[in-house]
Structure formats: C-alpha cells, structure tokens
Amino acid sequence: MPASTESPLVSTEWLAQRLDAPDIRIVDGSWYMPQSQRDPRAEYEREHIPGAVYFDIDEIADTSSPFPHMLPSPEKFSARVRALGLGDGNRIVVYDGAGLFSAPRVWWMFRVMGHEDVVVLDGGLKKWKAEGRPLSDARSHASARHFTARRNALLLRDREAMLRNIETCAEQVLDARSRGRFRAVEPEPRPGLKGGHIPGSHNLPSAELVQADGTLKPPAELRSLFETAGIDLSRPVITTCGSGVSACILALGLAVLGHRQTSVYDGSWSEWGAVKGMPVEA
Known part of the structure; x- marks a missing residue:
C-alpha cells in the first residue's frame, strides 16, 4: 500500500525501499501487557528495523498519574521526541513487535501532539521478520531535532467528557476490550478494577x-x-x-475507512473502573 497523506498505513515493501530516505524516521513503539512478561526495550536492543529508535510509552507519559501511560504534557513529549531525533519535517513510521498492537498508540500520540505526518507499518516487525528483511542491533545516534507540539484536543477525551456524553449521547463509544471483560464475565488483568463497561457503549475487540x-x-x-x-x-x-492502547487500534481502523471524527478516551477502563462512583453497565 503506498504512503499518502490519506492513509495511516504503509507496507513493509514500501518501507524497505525507503530505509535510507533522509526525511523518514522509524520508531519501535513496542509495548506488551504486563502478564506477557516481555521486555520490549530488551527486544529492541537485540533486534530492530535498521535506524529505528525506541519509544517507551510508559516513560513518555504522565508518570505522576496513578493510571498507566497517560498522555504527557506537550512539553515533556517534545523534549523526549526531540532527543530521539524526531521532529518537524519528518515522516514518522511506527511499528511494534506484535504486528499491530501498540504502534497505533504511538501514531495517535504524535497526532494528538500536532504531528500528522505519521504512519503505522502494517504487520510491524512480525511481518518484516517473516519476509526476511534486514535487522540491526545497533543503537541509533540520531541528532536532536526540533519538534513543535500543537495539542489537538479533538482527538482526546477525558473522564468528564465521558460522563457528559452518557447524558447527551452525542458521540458513540466503542470499547476494544474482550467481550468477556466488557460483559464482566472475565476478570480485568489489572487488580482493583470493577468489571463491566461505560453505559451505552458498544464492543468490538481490537x-x-x-x-x-x-x-x-x-x-x-x-x-x-x-x-x-x-x-x-x-x-x-x-x-x-483497558488503558488506552488497543483503543488506538480501533481508531486506526476507523482512519483507514476515512472516518475523521474519532477520539480516544485516554484513561479508559484503568481510570473508569478504578474511580469510585463511575456508572457501570455489565
């Protein structure tokens, strides 16, 4: 699939032909659920697409929040990605080790911070390796690059907005968790969270x-x-x-269909299921 300003995806073939392009920066955005017992940074250091830098969604985050990997301030985001050599004028290609899991979260984060020239590698490292394409264990020594953060609030929803939406039903809510978690018939992977879903929401497991x-x-x-x-x-x-990661897979799918009115509830169930007094359906 060719890259364009309209498509949020690029193919492994497209990227392989442009590994040395001066305007392209490659980002390994791998992250896994804690129970997987996988270390994405160690996996990155062992092998990654040549030239890729590692983007840690647990550190490039609001680490003062009690909820996992919440969006950082524009100032922190800018500082971190500048240090990774990512910035204005770059086409950023994000991938992850699972194929398509956490890379859409990084794609969404860049867009929230105003950088629209960002795409996801369709199939990620999983497909890249299956096709026998080149890998590297070399650390990137990218020079710092200026990044201008312009926060796009249209792509983001918080708890207060979700509460208002229950009353207005102005926006449809789509939950990416498993059907069992959505219906409260299987436990949440994080301790202390009640089961169920936001009233009125729909379910489509990512x-x-x-x-x-x-x-x-x-x-x-x-x-x-x-x-x-x-x-x-x-x-x-x-x-x-659950925590704002797989919700971005749904957002990516909607973007592929040309849907332009999509936002992500950043706190997701990690917040909603933990805060007392939040209305819940099962």
Missing part, C-alpha cells in the same frame, strides 16, 4: 481487526466489523479499552 500476519484487515471487512458492532460510521466515535 484483536478482531488484525489478521494472522499482523496486518489490518481489508477496508470492506473493517467496515462490516464496525457496523456489526452497532457503529454508525457517519457519526463521531470515542474509542476506549
């Missing part, structure tokens, strides 16, 4: 959007999945999940 090779399903299949989940693609959508 894993259903991803094919076995780690690539996103074709647009026609994505459209069918969203519509079967009860989503009217002509109306605004807020995506949510």
Whole structure:
C-alpha cells in the first residue's frame, strides 16, 4: 500500500525501499501487557528495523498519574521526541513487535501532539521478520531535532467528557476490550478494577481487526466489523479499552475507512473502573 497523506498505513515493501530516505524516521513503539512478561526495550536492543529508535510509552507519559501511560504534557513529549531525533519535517513510521498492537498508540500520540505526518507499518516487525528483511542491533545516534507540539484536543477525551456524553449521547463509544471483560464475565488483568463497561457503549475487540500476519484487515471487512458492532460510521466515535492502547487500534481502523471524527478516551477502563462512583453497565 503506498504512503499518502490519506492513509495511516504503509507496507513493509514500501518501507524497505525507503530505509535510507533522509526525511523518514522509524520508531519501535513496542509495548506488551504486563502478564506477557516481555521486555520490549530488551527486544529492541537485540533486534530492530535498521535506524529505528525506541519509544517507551510508559516513560513518555504522565508518570505522576496513578493510571498507566497517560498522555504527557506537550512539553515533556517534545523534549523526549526531540532527543530521539524526531521532529518537524519528518515522516514518522511506527511499528511494534506484535504486528499491530501498540504502534497505533504511538501514531495517535504524535497526532494528538500536532504531528500528522505519521504512519503505522502494517504487520510491524512480525511481518518484516517473516519476509526476511534486514535487522540491526545497533543503537541509533540520531541528532536532536526540533519538534513543535500543537495539542489537538479533538482527538482526546477525558473522564468528564465521558460522563457528559452518557447524558447527551452525542458521540458513540466503542470499547476494544474482550467481550468477556466488557460483559464482566472475565476478570480485568489489572487488580482493583470493577468489571463491566461505560453505559451505552458498544464492543468490538481490537484483536478482531488484525489478521494472522499482523496486518489490518481489508477496508470492506473493517467496515462490516464496525457496523456489526452497532457503529454508525457517519457519526463521531470515542474509542476506549483497558488503558488506552488497543483503543488506538480501533481508531486506526476507523482512519483507514476515512472516518475523521474519532477520539480516544485516554484513561479508559484503568481510570473508569478504578474511580469510585463511575456508572457501570455489565
């Protein structure tokens, strides 16, 4: 799939042909659920796409928050990505080790901070390795680059906005967690969280959007999945999940379909399920 300002995805073939392009920066945005017992930074240091830098969503975050990997301030985000050599004038290509899991979160973060020239590598490192493409264990020595943060609040929702939306129903809410967690029939992976979902929300497990090779399903299949989940693609959508990671897979899928009124509830269930007094359905 060719890169364009319209598509949020690029193919492994597209990237392989442009590894040395001066305006392209490659980002390893790998992150895994704690119970997976995988260390994404150690995996990055062992092997990554040549030239890639590692983006740690647990550190490039509001580390003062009690909730996991919440968005950092624009000032912190700018400082961190500048140090990684990412900035104005770059086309940023994000991938992850699972194929398509945490890279959409990094894609969304850059867009929230005003950098629209960012895409996700379809199939990620999983597909790249399966195709026998080059790998490196060399650390990047990218020079610092200026990054201008312009926070785009249209892509972001907080707890207060979610509470108001329960009353107004102005935006559809789509939950990316498993059906069991959504219905409170299987436990949450994080301790101390009640089960269930935000009242009035719909459910589409993010894993259903991803094919076995780690690539996103074709647009026609994505459209069918969203519509079967009860989503009217002509109306605004807020995506949510456990901690704001897999919600971004849904946001990516909607972007592929040209949906332009998509936002992400950053706190997601880690916040909603922990704060006392939040309304819950099961």
